[in-house]
Amino acid sequence: MEESIVDFDKLFEHKGGFAMAVAKLRAYAIVVIHKRSGPKKNGRAVAKLDAQQLVLNALSRLTEMPSLENGEEVYFQLRRHIDNEVRTLQKKKPEPALVSIALGTPTENSPEVAEPEDCNATSPAEDAERSVEDEFYRTLFQELYTQYKKDSPEHRLIGHILDGWTERAEIAELMGINPDKYDPIFKRVCRAALALKNEHLKKKAV
Amino acid sequence: MTKKYKHTEAAGILIDNALPTEAEIDAMDAPALAAFLSSQGVDVGKLNSEIDLLKKQLTGKMALANARKQRFARANTATQDDLSSMSQDEFMAALIAKFGRLEEIPLAARNFKTMNREDWESLYRDHIIPRKP
Numbered sequence: 046m047e048e049s050i051v052d053f054d055k056l057f058e059h060k061g062g063f064a065m066a067v068a069k070l071r072a073y074a075i076v077v078i079h080k081r082s083g084p085k086k087n088g089r090a091v092a093k094l095d096a097q098q099l100v101l102n103a104l105s106r107l108t109e110m111p112s113l114e115n116g117e118e119v120y121f122q123l124r125r126h127i128d129n130e131v132r133t134l135q136k137k138k139p140e141p142a143l144v145s146i147a148l149g150t151p152t153e154n155s156p157e158v159a160e161p162e163d164c165n166a167t168s169p170a171e172d173a174e175r176s177v178e179d180e181f182y183r184t185l186f187q188e189l190y191t192q193y194k195k196d197s198p199e200h201r202l203i204g205h206i207l208d209g210w211t212e213r214a215e216i217a218e219l220m221g222i223n224p225d226k227y228d229p230i231f232k233r234v235c236r237a238a239l240a241l242k243n244e245h246l247k248k249k250a251v
Numbered sequence: 252m253t254k255k256y257k258h259t260e261a262a263g264i265l266i267d268n269a270l271p272t273e274a275e276i277d278a279m280d281a282p283a284l285a286a287f288l289s290s291q292g293v294d295v296g297k298l299n300s301e302i303d304l305l306k307k308q309l310t311g312k313m314a315l316a317n318a319r320k321q322r323f324a325r326a327n328t329a330t331q332d333d334l335s336s337m338s339q340d341e342f343m344a345a346l347i348a349k350f351g352r353l354e355e356i357p358l359a360a361r362n363f364k365t366m367n368r369e370d371w372e373s374l375y376r377d378h379i380i381p382r383k384p
Binding site for chain 2: 064067071072073075076080104105107108175176179182183186209231242
């Protein structure tokens with residue numbers, strides 16, 4: 046039998062070898078799942094994805110690559126495969142439910158249904174879904190608030206983010222603190238939000 | 252920020268910042284990577300123990316894919332006999348032997364004057380060398 050065609054450790058030596066590359070791809074897959082999961086139907090399906098399987102699926106596509114000489118390019122392509130698989134699931138359009146709206150043949154006096162106003166109208170179904178999603182996050186924020194004392198820096202930070210502030214320097218100024226002091230507070234609140242999101246998604250899945 | 256879905260947008264900001272970026276993952280050393288994966292519920296010991304098996308499986312897949320590509324390439328490459336050592340007289344002799352008379356050889360009406368080396372080889376391959384099934 047032919048000897049190993051590809052030296053995977055050499056291919057990924059810029060990432061610290063094959064084992065490190067696989068571990069980094071696993072970490073990346075976990076991050077993508079967290080970011081693309083949500084309370085909507087597709088988001089909940091994404092939450093159930095297995096990061097390890099995503100990595101294995103990407104690696105199995107190594108046989109399709111025209112060249113395995115540039116390890117950096119191969120690694121980026123593997124990352125793209127992982128993101129594409131998750132994004133495809135997240136963006137999948139649901140099959141519309143077909144509903145029978147007319148039975149039998151129309152008679153002379155049967156009422157006519159007017160055609161709805163045309164395109165560029167937002168889909169009511171999509172709007173409803175976004176509202177449900179926002180309600181999910183509104184509940185999440187209510188719970189997030191309860192984790193901190195009123196008027197604590199974390200409490201005020203959450204309020205500013207909800208008000209639409211995004212710039213680190215501006216939020217720090219509103220809070221009356223140094224941006225360096227702001228960073229650990231911000232990270233704490235972010236991790237708490239992520240933990241709550243995962244907890245709530247698990248409850249929805251049950 | 253769109254007021255209508257402000258909770259979704261605000262949550263997006265917090266969640267994005269709770270996670271390492273691509274660059275941060277790439278920059279992680281082994282201990283940092285192990286710590287992150289463990290915090291996400293990954294059994295790092297198990298992950299490491301599966302690496303050798305994964306490498307073998309991938310090597311096998313690559314070998315199989317390579318063998319298939321080579322077989323496909325062999326099936327599609329026409330084997331060209333090397334006729335470089337044959338002279339024009341030898342081509343003509345073989346063609347006369349097949350067709351019986353000089354006049355019966357295809358392109359005889361041109362009196363062979365316009366034929367070049369490539370034409371002779373082509374004639375020879377078309378009429379003398381048996382085609383592979």
